[in-house]
Amino acid sequence: MGEEEGGHSPNPNSKVTWEGCSVLLDINGGDRLVFARLSPAASLKIGDKKCSLQPLVGCPFGSLFQVETGPKGAHLVLVSSPASSSPGMTEGMDPQEKNDGKLKGDEKDNRALIDDNRAQNLTGEDIDAMRRCGASGDEIIEALISNSSTFEKKTVFSQEKYKLKKQKKYAPKVLLRRPFTRSICEAYFKKYPSRIGFLRVDTLSLLLSMANVGAYSDVLVVDMVGGILTGAVAERLGGTGYVCCTYPGSAPYSIDIVRMFNFSSEICSRIVQTSSSSLLSAQDGDDEDDSSSDPPSNKDNGSMISSDEQSKKSTTDGSPVPVPTSVVNAPPTKKSVNPGMPASPDAIKLWKRRGFSSLIVAAPDMDAWSMVDELLPLLSYSSPFAFYHQYLQPLATCMHRLQTEKKAVALQVSESWLREYQVLPSRTHPHMQMSGSGGYILSGTRIFDS
Amino acid sequence: MLSADQEKQNSFQRRICEGDLVIVYERHDAMKPVTVRAGSELQNRFGVFKHSDWIGMPFGCKVLSNKGSFVYLLAPTPQLWTLVLSHRTQILYIADISFVVSFLEVVPGCVVLESGTGSGSLTTSLARAVAPFGHVYTFDFHEQRAASAREDFERNGLTRFITVSVRDTQGEGFPEEFCGKADSVFLDLPQPWLAVPSSGKMLKPDGVLCSFSPCIEQVQRSCEALTTNFTDVRTFEVLLRTYEVRDVKFGSLGGDGSGGAVRKPPCKRKNRPSSDEENNGSMERSTSTVMAKPCPETRGHTGFLTFARLRCS
Ligand SMILES: C[S@@+](CC[C@H](N)C(=O)[O-])C[C@H]1O[C@@H](n2cnc3c(N)ncnc32)[C@H](O)[C@@H]1O
Numbered sequence: 001m002g003e004e005e006g007g008h009s010p011n012p013n014s015k016v017t018w019e020g021c022s023v024l025l026d027i028n029g030g031d032r033l034v035f036a037r038l039s040p041a042a043s044l045k046i047g048d049k050k051c052s053l054q055p056l057v058g059c060p061f062g063s064l065f066q067v068e069t070g071p072k073g074a075h076l077v078l079v080s081s082p083a084s085s086s087p088g089m090t091e092g093m094d095p096q097e098k099n100d101g102k103l104k105g106d107e108k109d110n111r112a113l114i115d116d117n118r119a120q121n122l123t124g125e126d127i128d129a130m131r132r133c134g135a136s137g138d139e140i141i142e143a144l145i146s147n148s149s150t151f152e153k154k155t156v157f158s159q160e161k162y163k164l165k166k167q168k169k170y171a172p173k174v175l176l177r178r179p180f181t182r183s184i185c186e187a188y189f190k191k192y193p194s195r196i197g198f199l200r201v202d203t204l205s206l207l208l209s210m211a212n213v214g215a216y217s218d219v220l221v222v223d224m225v226g227g228i229l230t231g232a233v234a235e236r237l238g239g240t241g242y243v244c245c246t247y248p249g250s251a252p253y254s255i256d257i258v259r260m261f262n263f264s265s266e267i268c269s270r271i272v273q274t275s276s277s278s279l280l281s282a283q284d285g286d287d288e289d290d291s292s293s294d295p296p297s298n299k300d301n302g303s304m305i306s307s308d309e310q311s312k313k314s315t316t317d318g319s320p321v322p323v324p325t326s327v328v329n330a331p332p333t334k335k336s337v338n339p340g341m342p343a344s345p346d347a348i349k350l351w352k353r354r355g356f357s358s359l360i361v362a363a364p365d366m367d368a369w370s371m372v373d374e375l376l377p378l379l380s381y382s383s384p385f386a387f388y389h390q391y392l393q394p395l396a397t398c399m400h401r402l403q404t405e406k407k408a409v410a411l412q413v414s415e416s417w418l419r420e421y422q423v424l425p426s427r428t429h430p431h432m433q434m435s436g437s438g439g440y441i442l443s444g445t446r447i448f449d450s
Numbered sequence: 451m452l453s454a455d456q457e458k459q460n461s462f463q464r465r466i467c468e469g470d471l472v473i474v475y476e477r478h479d480a481m482k483p484v485t486v487r488a489g490s491e492l493q494n495r496f497g498v499f500k501h502s503d504w505i506g507m508p509f510g511c512k513v514l515s516n517k518g519s520f521v522y523l524l525a526p527t528p529q530l531w532t533l534v535l536s537h538r539t540q541i542l543y544i545a546d547i548s549f550v551v552s553f554l555e556v557v558p559g560c561v562v563l564e565s566g567t568g569s570g571s572l573t574t575s576l577a578r579a580v581a582p583f584g585h586v587y588t589f590d591f592h593e594q595r596a597a598s599a600r601e602d603f604e605r606n607g608l609t610r611f612i613t614v615s616v617r618d619t620q621g622e623g624f625p626e627e628f629c630g631k632a633d634s635v636f637l638d639l640p641q642p643w644l645a646v647p648s649s650g651k652m653l654k655p656d657g658v659l660c661s662f663s664p665c666i667e668q669v670q671r672s673c674e675a676l677t678t679n680f681t682d683v684r685t686f687e688v689l690l691r692t693y694e695v696r697d698v699k700f701g702s703l704g705g706d707g708s709g710g711a712v713r714k715p716p717c718k719r720k721n722r723p724s725s726d727e728e729n730n731g732s733m734e735r736s737t738s739t740v741m742a743k744p745c746p747e748t749r750g751h752t753g754f755l756t757f758a759r760l761r762c763s
Binding site: 015060178180182202208238239354383396399409417419421440448 | 523583681
């Protein structure tokens with residue numbers, strides 16, 4: 001794999017981290033999700049301790065680390081066999097689960113258990129002393145257990161819970177995840193849903209299917225959901241086709257979330273932006289919006305980025321990445337292509353002539369119908385579209401108009417419903433908490449109408 | 451369906467050619483796949499349609515029958531294919547399919563193993579996701595189903611991305627040659643837990659497995675089998691709720707003395723706009739609003755989706 005510039009992966013499907021790559025860190029089995037960039041200076045605060053992220057570089061995604069506090073402070077150590085916590089007790093575990101179900105062969109129950117906070121004989125000072133002597137997190141947990149007067153009386157299930165609680169505190173675990181649409185969307189939905197317009201991962205997945213996003217697609221998107229949509233589309237294109245982000249007026253929307261994906265330069269070069277007015281300008285080839293009159297200098301006619309438009313760089317440049325994290329982030333070194341360059345006049349001309357092959361709109365703050373009315377003519381015949389909205393009504397109205405004006409067929413307003421389950425022996429049930437709404441979709445296929 | 455060839459991609463210029471697969475669209479719940487052959491005809495309740503009339507027309511166009519009725523001719527997509535394919539087995543529908551593709555983290559270039567192939571509903575979408583550099587290897591122990599699926603993939607122009615093999619994956623597992631080569635594995639089998647150990651061998655470290663099962667007992671056993679080599683085991687149910695959209699007219703009190711009773715019920719046909727002639731004049735003092743409500747009949751369950759990631763050690 002070797003070294004990398006700009007945080008771009010040499011191999012889009014690389015299974016190992018590299019310096020500058022973007023990672024998702026799952027702390028203590030989903031308790032906290034943090035995006036980070038593995039720059040040399042990057043560090044992460046876990047509990048009250050700051051750990052360097054350097055040990056994560058060059059490790060396979062999926063590796064599990066544990067915080068160990070040594071004489072020189074806290075550091076992350078690779079856990080070779082990450083099987084210590086009992087299966088099912090980590091992520092799938094429902095925090096609401098209070099009633100200690102009885103496992104097979106577990107005859108104990110809680111009738112004799114008195115919770116008076118006096119069950120633990122070790123004091124905070126004792127633990128600190130152990131730490132100073134270089135005791136590992138696991139050793140501290142063992143000590144806590146053997147000094148607990150109630151541990152033996154607990155049910156197996158409660159014992160597991162006790163251990164897990166102590167482990168989270170004294171030996172926090174950090175799981176190294178590769179950011180994909182799935183994890184990025186889930187993390188944002190959990191922590192900052194408003195930044196992605198309350199677009200849930202199952203709804204996002206549906207948008208991509210319904211709009212038939214796949215290799216070689218030229219996808220027109222309106223992304224007012226922070227870039228999660230643009231990133232998701234680009235991920236599916238894998239460096240073929242184009243994602244063309246369009247926007248009304250003169251300022252593109254922020255698509256900063258795109259940086260969370262580890263896109264190669266190839267993929268980034270396929271993400272371009274242009275104003276809707278330049279796409280809609282009356283004649284083909286009327287580049288009223290483009291001040292640069294240079295003829296496109298593309299050697300290969302496949303390139304859709306105009307090389308002379310660096311000055312018109314989108315807002316993605318320089319604005320802080322909205323990373324929900326406490327990580328000290330060194331900005332990625334930039335030698336490679338930035339996502340979201342202005343679309344070249346040639347590309348725009350081509351799209352006007354051929355039409356786009358998909359249209360996806362996620363514009364919670366715009367009037368749905370006006371968007372559709374404007375952009376649908378840019379979609380080629382028989383191509384599908386999908387519009388996302390947090391509210392049902394604008395989509396219903398929009399569907400009605402599309403029907404009346406006979407612009408599309410296979411119209412459908414739908415809503416995805418997603419429920420997660422806890423699956424454990426004798427304790428299987430849906431999670432006590434679920435998301436009540438992931439938004440609505442209006443989908444359909446444009447027809448030939450002239 | 452997936453082509454690097456510009457001529458075969460949707461565009462304003464694309465025209466229907468001899469040999470193309472088109473989806474004949476009557477209504478959202480009445481569609482049919484047809485391969486265009488100059489001498490052929492399509493006969494349905496609307497009359498007779500001559501294929502020769504279709505050639506040279508743009509995709510998405512309206513074509514007329516001998517009786518003057520019309521249908522639309524659409525370009526096939528994996529989503530449309532799932533709606534028109536012949537059901538040789540139970541199949542996965544779009545909500546599950548979309549979720550599976552995302553959660554399996556399938557991107558272009560991935561190698562995906564699938565069993566059983568069934569009717570190839572999911573396979574078609576997996577192919578779209580791995581193209582243009584990746585591949586889907588799909589296994590079913592039912593020889594005829596495998597053969598029919600192969601034909602379908604060929605008809606859709608997907609053979610470059612899909613290989614169908616006949617194999618008992620519960621009994622023999624996946625072929626050894628794929629050891630450590632798969633980015634993702636998908637199981638839709640009656641006893642998926644039997645294929646879990648082999649799936650673990652096939653996956654690259656951190657690779658993702660998904661098992662689809664209609665019954666909770668299957669999920670329970672699969673999850674038990676997954677504890678050995680997998681982490682991050684999560685089970686979901688995903689359903690699609692569709693809405694009826696209508697222009698509903700309410701009467702208002704006073705005015706014509708009829709007490710505002712609605713004389714005409716709202717247009718019955720689902721998802722259809724009520725035509726203007728129909729409503730104009732039937733109610734003078736009425737207000738009309740476009741409204742949506744969930745469709746009364748809906749699928750209540752498809753299956754549980756269990757995902758797990760191969761543990762790194
Ligand atoms: C429900 S279908 C799969 C449907 C498919 N997911 C789709 O979307 O079209 C299950 C398939 O598994 C196959 N099957 C059952 N047992 C099998 C085994 N032991 N090895 C391989 N395939 C098997 C069946 O022949 C059947 O075609």
